[in-house]
Amino acid sequence: MRAPTVGVVKTRLTDILEVEHPVMLAGMGGVSYSALVAAVSEAGGFGCMGASTMSMERMEAEMAAVRAATSKPFGVDLLTAMPGDMPAQVQSIIDHGGRVFVAGLGVPRDVVNLCHDNNVLVASMCGKVRHAVAAVAAGCDLVIAQGTEAGGHTGTVATMALVPQIVDVVEGKVPVVAAGGLFDGRGLAAALTLGADGIWVGTRFIATPEAYGTPGYKDRLLSMAEDDTVITKGFTGKTCRVARNDYTQYWDEHLDEIQPFPAQFVRSMNDGANHLGAGPDTEVDAAREFWPAGQGVGAIDELVPAGELVRRFMAEAEAVLDRVSSLR
Ligand SMILES: Cc1cc2nc3c(=O)[nH]c(=O)nc-3n(C[C@H](O)[C@H](O)[C@H](O)COP(=O)(O)O)c2cc1C
Known part of the structure; x- marks a missing residue:
């Protein structure tokens, strides 16, 4: 009988992010603040801050708080379409030790070189195949294929259909991360089966003690x-x-x-x-x-600490992958 294994899933995503588990916390505006980001990164996933609604001062304080809580890598998501000084915000992410800049809406062409010159990876949220093509052409280092099931800004194509089509068009040039409606290890296993290198999870992480948010x-x-x-x-x-x-x-x-x-x-x-x-x-x-x-x-019925969620994602995915391979 094999002992339960957590953390044996190594992908190109875990390689480039230098993390243990291919589970990314979505950079949710209003929710993914320092406590949640640090908890996910500390558990071996990748915490991404949702800075789209933050002032520059707040964003810098939150990044400093992540750094104080963990030495593990973290990222920051901004809405590229939001009016604001993108290069200055990205420079601040660089200065505060962010490892990945995630562009929430649109391809961040203006700041790709700035990020790369400073050893920061660039990710782009993609709801259509053509978004992924544009992101790779602009030099993005990973694409997040987000299906319509997702909370927040979203497109019309379902995760199940979108992920393999983006995997095909990206042709292995960069890792693909699946997003939208993924809430447990079955979703992680499914994403890997579709050819993705990991998952980007939003809603499930809102129902944690560490998540920020309005009452109720x-x-x-x-x-x-x-x-x-x-x-x-x-x-x-x-x-x-x-x-x-x-x-x-x-x-x-x-x-x-x-x-x-x-x-x-x-x-x-x-x-x-x-x-x-x-x-x-x-x-x-x-x-x-x-x-x-x-x-x-609909599957979320209790608050679970974020680090525990990361561990559950991994243990459940491992069990599913074992079960599926035993079918052969
Ligand atoms: C509360 C909330 C806020 C969000 N804010 C952002 C954002 O600021 N930038 C962004 O790229 N995506 C944002 N998203 C989308 C997430 O990044 C992610 O793609 C989505 O949550 C994944 O689907 P899921 O919620 O089903 O896990 C948000 C999602 C939620 C639920």
Whole structure:
């Protein structure tokens, strides 16, 4: 009888990130702050900070807090399409010891050389095959193939269909990381089977004690079924998968009034429905609040410490891979 093995899954992703496990914490704005990032990295996964809603000062304080908590590698995700000084933000990531810069929306052509000159890897979120082609052509070091199941900004193609098509087009030039609706080790094993080199997990990591977020968010996730999410442009102006509520319902009925990103983002903030990044001391109305969540949410019924989740992902994937290979 083989002893349970955790951490034997070595891929090109674990090689280039220099981590034990091919499990990445998604850089979720408003959620992936220093405590969560450090917990995932410390457990041998790869913690990625979600800095899209942070001021420069906050981002630097959070990076310093990660560095104080762990010497393991971590990354930072920014929304490239967000107005802001991208090169200065990336320089700050370099100065604070980030290992990977993840571009959340769009290929970050302007900063690829800056990153590479400073030994920082560049990752790009991809919802379509052509996004991955553009990312590799621009010099990105890994692509994250994110299916429509994902929480947050998302496209229309499902993870199961998207990942192998991106794997094929990338032709082994860079590692491919699967994302969207992956919430346990079965998802990791499936992603590896589809040709990916690891997974990028968002929603499952929100339901951890370490995750940042507004009050009620984690409780809402624990109570949701798999069909309680909806894709709406109502919070940001871009298609975003969130917990369904009265505010999403309103925008479903007023599609023609939705403004483009980022004007709609400002609108939802002014409506008091968007406090992403405001943190645990904020008062929010659960019937209207912006709570991104993926379709895996129905499987989440308890808060689990983030490091424990990383270990569970690995042990479960190992068991699945053993079972599948025993079928032959
Ligand atoms: C609360 C939340 C915030 C997010 N914010 C960002 C972001 O700022 N930048 C980004 O690239 N992706 C963001 N995403 C998408 C995640 O990076 C990731 O692709 C997604 O969560 C994966 O799907 P899953 O939630 O089903 O695991 C966010 C997702 C959630 C749930």
